[in-house]
Amino acid sequence: xxxxxxxxxxxxxxxxxxxxxxxxxxxxxxxxxxxxxxxxxxxxxxxxxxxxxxxxxxxxxxxxxxxxxxxxxxxxxxxxxxxxxxxxxxxxxxxxxxxxxxxxxxxxxxxxxxxxxxxxxxxxxxxxxxxxxxxxxxxxxxxxxxxxxxxxxxxxxxxxxxxxxxxxxxxxxxxxxxxxxxxxxxxxxxxxxxxxxxxxxxxxxxxxxxxxxxxxxxxxxxxxxxxxxxxxxxxxxxxxxxxxxxxxxxxxxxxxxxxxxxxxxxxxxxxxxxxxxxxxxxxxxxxxxxxxxxxxxxxxxxxxxxxxxxxxxxxxxxxxxxxxxxxxxxxxxxxxxxxxxxxxxxxxxxxxxxxxxxxxxxxxxxxxxxxxxxxxxxxxxxxxxxxxxxxxxxxxxxxxxxxxxxxxxxxxxxxxxxxxxxxxxxxxxxxxxxxxxxxxx
Amino acid sequence: xxxxxxxxxxxxxxxxxxxxxxxxxxxxxxxxxxxxxxxxxxxxxxxxxxxxxxxxxxxxxxxxxxxxxxxxxxxxxxxxxxxxxxxxxxxxxxxxxxxxxxxxxxxxxxxxxxxxxxxxxxxxxxxxxxxxxxxxxxxxxxxxxxxxxxxxxxxxxxxxxxxxxxxxx
Amino acid sequence: xxxxxxxxxxxxxxxxxxxxxxxxxxxxxxxxxxxxxxxxxxxxxxxxxxxxxxxxxxxxxxxxxxxxxxxxxxxxxxxxxxxxxxxxxxxxxxxxxxxxxxxxxxxxxxxxxxxxxxxxxxxxxxxxxxxxxxxxxxxxxxxxxxxxxxxxxxxxxxxxxxxxxxxxxxxxxxxxxxxxxxxxxxxxxxxxxxxxxxxxxxxxxxxxxxxxxxxxxxxxxxxxxxxxxxxxxxxxxxxxxxxxxxxxxxxxxxxxxxxxxxxxxxxxxxxxxxxxxxxxxxxxxxxxxxxxxxxxxxxxxxxxxxxxxxxxxxxxxxxxxxxxxxx
Ligand code: NA
Ligand code: NA
Numbered sequence: 038x039x040x041x042x043x044x045x046x047x048x049x050x051x052x053x054x055x056x057x058x059x060x061x062x063x064x065x066x067x068x069x070x071x072x073x074x075x076x077x078x079x080x081x082x083x084x085x086x087x088x089x090x091x092x093x094x095x096x097x098x099x100x101x102x103x104x105x106x107x108x109x110x111x112x113x114x115x116x117x118x119x120x121x122x123x124x125x126x127x128x129x130x131x132x133x134x135x136x137x138x139x140x141x142x143x144x145x146x147x148x149x150x151x152x153x154x155x156x157x158x159x160x161x162x163x164x165x166x167x168x169x170x171x172x173x174x175x176x177x178x179x180x181x182x183x184x185x186x187x188x189x190x191x192x193x194x195x196x197x198x199x200x201x202x203x204x205x206x207x208x209x210x211x212x213x214x215x216x217x218x219x220x221x222x223x224x225x226x227x228x229x230x231x232x233x234x235x236x237x238x239x240x241x242x243x244x245x246x247x248x249x250x251x252x253x254x255x256x257x258x259x260x261x262x263x264x265x266x267x268x269x270x271x272x273x274x275x276x277x278x279x280x281x282x283x284x285x286x287x288x289x290x291x292x293x294x295x296x297x298x299x300x301x302x303x304x305x306x307x308x309x310x311x312x313x314x315x316x317x318x319x320x321x322x323x324x325x326x327x328x329x330x331x332x333x334x335x336x337x338x339x340x341x342x343x344x345x346x347x348x349x350x351x352x353x354x355x356x357x358x359x360x361x362x363x364x365x366x367x368x369x370x371x372x373x374x375x376x377x378x379x380x381x382x383x384x385x386x387x388x389x390x391x392x393x394x395x396x397x398x399x400x401x402x403x404x405x406x407x408x409x410x411x412x413x414x415x416x417x418x419x420x421x422x423x424x425x426x427x428x429x430x431x432x433x434x435x436x437x438x439x440x441x442x443x444x445x446x447x448x449x450x451x452x453x454x455x456x457x458x459x460x461x462x463x464x465x466x467x468x469x470x471x472x473x474x475x476x477x478x
Numbered sequence: 479x480x481x482x483x484x485x486x487x488x489x490x491x492x493x494x495x496x497x498x499x500x501x502x503x504x505x506x507x508x509x510x511x512x513x514x515x516x517x518x519x520x521x522x523x524x525x526x527x528x529x530x531x532x533x534x535x536x537x538x539x540x541x542x543x544x545x546x547x548x549x550x551x552x553x554x555x556x557x558x559x560x561x562x563x564x565x566x567x568x569x570x571x572x573x574x575x576x577x578x579x580x581x582x583x584x585x586x587x588x589x590x591x592x593x594x595x596x597x598x599x600x601x602x603x604x605x606x607x608x609x610x611x612x613x614x615x616x617x618x619x620x621x622x623x624x625x626x627x628x629x630x631x632x633x634x635x636x637x638x639x640x641x642x643x644x645x646x647x
Numbered sequence: 648x649x650x651x652x653x654x655x656x657x658x659x660x661x662x663x664x665x666x667x668x669x670x671x672x673x674x675x676x677x678x679x680x681x682x683x684x685x686x687x688x689x690x691x692x693x694x695x696x697x698x699x700x701x702x703x704x705x706x707x708x709x710x711x712x713x714x715x716x717x718x719x720x721x722x723x724x725x726x727x728x729x730x731x732x733x734x735x736x737x738x739x740x741x742x743x744x745x746x747x748x749x750x751x752x753x754x755x756x757x758x759x760x761x762x763x764x765x766x767x768x769x770x771x772x773x774x775x776x777x778x779x780x781x782x783x784x785x786x787x788x789x790x791x792x793x794x795x796x797x798x799x800x801x802x803x804x805x806x807x808x809x810x811x812x813x814x815x816x817x818x819x820x821x822x823x824x825x826x827x828x829x830x831x832x833x834x835x836x837x838x839x840x841x842x843x844x845x846x847x848x849x850x851x852x853x854x855x856x857x858x859x860x861x862x863x864x865x866x867x868x869x870x871x872x873x874x875x876x877x878x879x880x881x882x883x884x885x886x887x888x889x890x891x892x893x894x895x896x897x898x899x900x901x902x903x904x905x906x907x908x909x910x911x912x913x914x915x916x917x918x919x920x921x922x923x924x925x926x927x928x929x930x931x932x933x934x935x936x937x938x939x940x941x942x943x944x945x946x947x948x949x950x951x952x953x954x955x956x957x958x959x960x961x962x963x964x965x966x967x968x969x970x971x972x973x974x
Contacts, residue, residue, distance in 0.1 A: 057575045316550075320547045523816070
């Protein structure tokens, strides 16, 4: 069998195994070990474990459990409800104002955490019930929460960009800065969409009664104090890192500590909150880590059969594609695969195949990191497979059906595609900030 | 389901629950070590051991916590087709593919034992100036992976029971 | 891509500890030549640092046959022999890169290495060669020993053990992560190579200072193979592989020697700094104490240290151009 055929067979088997509904890590791991045994016999019997040693040495992974812990702690800390009240009063006068306020809340939460978990939890428990109570359209607001929380991986800090940085060998500080403007741009596009949509169809997002918004300006300004704690957390974690005071992994520990501190200050650090946070952190961390463990093994076997070289030969020599055609083909591949493949696994299996080629074709790998992350965002919320989708299904109030969740995605996924196209056409959207700000981190 | 097997399932799950819940608290150890690394670098001599030690703790955290997280159903599945099947069809699919999971874990365990025996035989030390012995962390990994294997067999037995129309509480 | 035919050629997977940019110089040309000359009878696939197997597991992987051959220093792969401490950069053991082949071929290190690896199952040591000298490249300039204190530096384990006497904090990471770790603040500098490598692999872009004093004149690294795979080779392919190793040793001799001088003179990315000779002498003195410590670890290590002492004494006696300065 040719090496291309082996690689293809492996990939096809992986898809079949995943469709059986077995736990993702088991499906990937099984295909990987069987392939390694068939290819290398006894010599391949230890690749599964050597992946565990590789994972251990991948030091930025230390940020993963700490960011997850931090996300849950933040959502329990009560910071978000204060913030939401402020957005509520400030934006309530607009049609769709609460939904716009929710996007604002999501941007702030995204600036405090590197995953979308915190945003999802806060959106589903605080924003969603409130929006529904106010007569907002359930399909639209479900989409708002999912899309808004996905900003968590684009607005710095971002765990996805940390993992990307490890594979592409690019500095995390620069990647984070590169994600900032596109993140805000995307948030702006979401807001514009909500405003236009609700202006056209006022029933989707009714204006808040004036009585609720009427308060003296001083009190209104006082509500902005809710922003102090988030700002402090952003500075302690991302600020100190970008200034070079803390290293990347240290900054995640500082973030986890500061979120715990915030919960303590607000008197929310109960036994139950602690227990829930610890348990959920363990569960989500284990899920990610075991998938990465299995995917690393799969990636090693894939690499061993020369998949990287095959892809390059195929795209550049055999098909004779131009660099831009290759790039667009890659993004399309990611988006298609991302809709039904686990994106952590995709990062470990597919990204190592594509990223060297992107670099070899002369593209900027910091810029590509942003493209990659936006693609991940789309993957996070498109059915049938996506983490935000899972979380939404688990957390959504009962009146929101699976169909509602699926339908809610479409306009926001299209906006994300638009943002992707904009960043592709105008790389400066991503690159201006990192080129003008010198980071030490 | 024979009583012996029921007892086996209960025993495996109890052990994994206790160990997993203990592992849950290792996140504080990770935080502590990294914060110490930050503090020591700011005020005294940076420590040699912090990054590597934090990595060891991280490995202990997810490997020892793995079986408990599996018990709690935290490992995602792709439910494009699976989600639409009847409970019985799901049980059949689970029963069969659980064997695949066991194959993977068995090979992982085989590699762990082999690597650990090498670490013990040659007194392997980490490739760093701190030079910790590698056997302890590898032994922890062996234990964790073995427990994961036991958990998978327990899950398999539960799947079999479900195929036969029984539900184990 | 190659096809697995019925009468398949012999296939080897060789993993080097160098990343792609560096391997482009230090091993790839020789492997390409090998494959060309072998005319389809044998093909070696080259893998880079941590690509197939993480460096820490590399020796074991070779022993078990996951990998057929390895190019690395003994130190980095934590080879389970006492003499592995002399691989990589053993402080002040050599002044020039030619010292390494002389020590192995004329002063008896080859026999000692063969003896040591003879005691390990499954792995055959094949040949040692020299690479570049070991200098510091850092984010902040180093002009005195005091500037070294508290610096977190990526370096070889044995060199790191030695350097920690001067307050250096040695850090070990996968080789490919080093550049990013400098940028993310995990590292303050690197003590791993000469200036040629700093420019080749991109470290010159992130560490603007280069210290001209070195702690070793040449890295000492080896080729190893899985014993069974090696024994299976027909004689002419064994011979070809030996030629291939020698050609890689030879390429490095001129690539580094010329590169070090050229980049010091013409390089624009790094500023050169020096520690005064008298101050640097204290480092060399400390190194000799370190030698005695290592000699105490095993009878074989004592023999190696004795050879290093005798050799360096002979070089000093031989005078210029072998050694300049103090007699
Ligand atoms: Na973020
Ligand atoms: Na998806």
